[in-house]
Structures are given as C-alpha cells and as structure tokens.
Amino acid sequence: MAFVITPEPPLAAWLIALKAQMTRAPGFFDGRPVIVDFSQLSPGSEGVSTLLTDIEALGISVIDVENIGEIPGADPWKRPLVGGRPGAVVEIKPREVAKPEPPQPMPGLIVEDHVRSGQSVLFPKGDVTVLGSVSSGAEILAGGSIHIYGTLRGRALAGAQGFGRARIFCRKLEAELVSIDGFYQTAEDMSPDVRGTAAHIWLAAGRIMIAPQK
C-alpha cells in the first residue's frame, strides 16, 4: 500500500505543515512508500525543483511521482512503482499464551498479541508481559507486576492479591485505570505530564506514583 501526498503552493508552508504532521504522528509514513502528486504545482512554483529532495530529507521514501509534466529535478523519481510493502500495520501473529510451568523459577505470563476491548487477562500467580497494546475496555490483572510493550489504554491491576511491591510499566500511558495492591488511580486523576509517556507506576505509602521511565 502506498500513500499519495499532494503538495500545494506555497511549498515552504506546505513542508512545514508536513513536518508538523510527522511530529504529531511519528511513524505515520514510517517505511511506507509515498507517491508525490504534482497536480497542484507548476514548473514555476517556488521550491519545486528541490521539493522531492526536501520530502526525502524528512525521512519519507518517495517511490513515484504523478502528474509531473516538465518539472525540473524530478526525473530521477520517474521510476515504476515497485512492490509496495504490506499495509499500515504489521500482521499480528496468532495469540499464544505461554503456559506457566511448575514453580521455580517463578513463571510469568507472556501475551504475544494485543489485548482487545472486552478481553481480560487474569494471572494471580505472577507477572504479566504483553507484547502488544491493551485496548480501551480491556484489562490485565496480575498477582505480580505488569509490563506492556505497547500502549496501555485499558486497565492494569498489578499486585492484585495484596502485593504492594508490584509495579506497572508501559511504553505509552493512556490508561483508563491503574491499580497496585487495591490502590487505584483513574484517568481523570492522572497528571497530564505523564499521559502519553513511557511510564513507570509504583506504590509509595499507599499512593499511586507515576513517572516517565528514565
């Protein structure tokens, strides 16, 4: 799948907007082939001869151009569309939940996939590691700590059977609720400073503490 972008004059402003978009959504173009449509530009448009270089300088891979006409500097890009990469997002592998083995060492539960809205993962015996994201409306309940390598949008309840030293880690905090040893904090009470960050959550003197990971 390729994306088509259609630059419009003035190009300087357009490039700034594109850059802003990429800061807002890093990874949006990541590795995805992009086609540049020149239909809104003419050979005289200011900055047109360096446009493709400017776009590539932002880390976007231009695989083709459209409606190019006689625009200078674009020739090297007039190449045929070659094997676009698959869709926006990586295909997800079948969910495999590692079966806990008999004790020693203390086994953790590894969830290889996303945990979707409406699903809960319950593991009173120990730690839970999720390789994907935890959706809004999904929940992880662990006797030990919880590690989430994707975004935590749902609920994470660690130390659920009275283990105050349990912790929660996630790559991006957008949680509805986090809890350790029965103490909890809802989205509403979370400081805006930690939302969206890679967060580390622990319990200190009966209070939920949240800080960005160092």
Next chain:
Amino acid sequence: MAKVIVVTSGKGGVGKTTSTAAIGAALAQSGDKVVVVDFDVGLRNLDLVMGAERRVVFDLINVIQGDAKLHQALIRDKRLENLSILPASQTRDKDALTSDGVAKVIAELREKFDWVLCDSPAGIERGPAMAMHHADIAIVVTNPEVSSVRDSDRIIGLLDSKTERAMRGERVEKHLLVTRYDPARAARGDMLKVEDVLEILSIPLLGIIPESQEVLKASNVGVPVTLNNPETAPARAYQDAVRRLRGETVPMVIPQERKTLVERLFGRRVA
C-alpha cells in the same frame, strides 16, 4: 476456492449494509459469482439497499428451518446476473439462526459462488457471532470516532477467538474499512484521524470511504453505490478497496476537501 467475508463492526449505523452491497456489486462487476447474505434477522435492510425488497419470498431462516430450498430463497440481482442476495427474515427471532443450520447454508453457498459476503448485525451477541463464524476474511467497518473504534476493537478480539478459524488455530484475515470519513470535519479536528484509528486497531487498511450524499441517493433508489454512479467519490473508494481485497496494490488517498476555484481565490485573498 470460494471466500467467505463477514462485514462487521460492533456498532450500528456505521455503514456495514451499505458496504456489503457496494463491495458485493463491485466484485460481481468483474464477472465473479457473488452472493450477499443478510444476517440482520428482524432488522433486514440489505434487500432495500439492493432494491430486491419486492421480490422476497423465502429467507435465510426458511432455508435453515427446511421450509425452503436455498435456490428458492436466493434472489438474482436485476442488473448483474452473477450477483444474488439471500435476504434475512424480518419477522423471526434471531435465535432461529442455529449453528448447524448456518453451517449448512454457508457450505452450500461456497459451492455455488466465488464470494459469500455476510452482512452482520450490530452488537456482539448471537447474530454477529453467527455472521462471523465461518468467515475466511473480515472487513471491519469503522467510523473515525471513539465509540465506533472501541466496538471494532472488541469485534477483532472475537474474530481472533470465537470463529471457526480461530478455533482451528488459524486466523481470519482482517481488513479495516474506514467509512463516513468527512474531510471537512477531519480538517477541523472533530474526528479521529485515520492514522489514530489504524494505530489503535492495528489491522491493515482496506480503504477510506468518504461521507457522501451519493450513498443516500443510491440507497433511496435501491442500487449499490458502486453500480448507481461508479464515478462518484464513494463508489471509486469502494472499487479501490475491492482491488486491494483482490491483492492489488492501489495507492491510498485520504479524501480531501475539494475547494472550488472561487473558494481558493477567496481563501488566498483573505490570507
């Protein structure tokens, strides 16, 4: 090999029925044998959108209960002879959809057609479960707003755990279809961005269908939008989605607001 596709979403009113009709017709236009099956027992709609409502005699439930043969319930489209519809019952209860009955009907449809498209009802209960159970492919229809995205996420979880394929340890191939995308509202920030929807749902994007009056016009005359006026923006977006479904690489265009020349000039003058 026939492919069974479920068109599903969790939430109602997002465009499942519209998309089933549009995609079914577009698939049939290239000569494949296609059937669209209405699973929305009690709230049937697909017959109306396909313009077949005046020719319904038997329905899915009649076939399941053995009151009619499959070929008696299938209605052939007036425009495309290789496109058929299997209507739902408007009067029966959805509990009449027995697992065995549905399995038999789907197996028979697989023999007769290249594509079997199942239009799912909303929700997560029996109706949607039956509609998705035999699917090889799921088209998850989502509007760019939070409640629709969350419901789709829920449905993806069910596709990965409750379907026949999931139970065999295989996967249902899942595709995201973003519908009713309104470029003006997107520009104002009143809607989720497509990239945010993609990030949350993490399944490949099949297409982006713009919000358009053409969809209403087509459904009012009972013609799938891809047949009614193939040149319109939603029809083209559906045609592109169908090409991607067939495995072609088609560039994804995010619908933009089309400004008239006057608006452009005016916009520049004030700027």
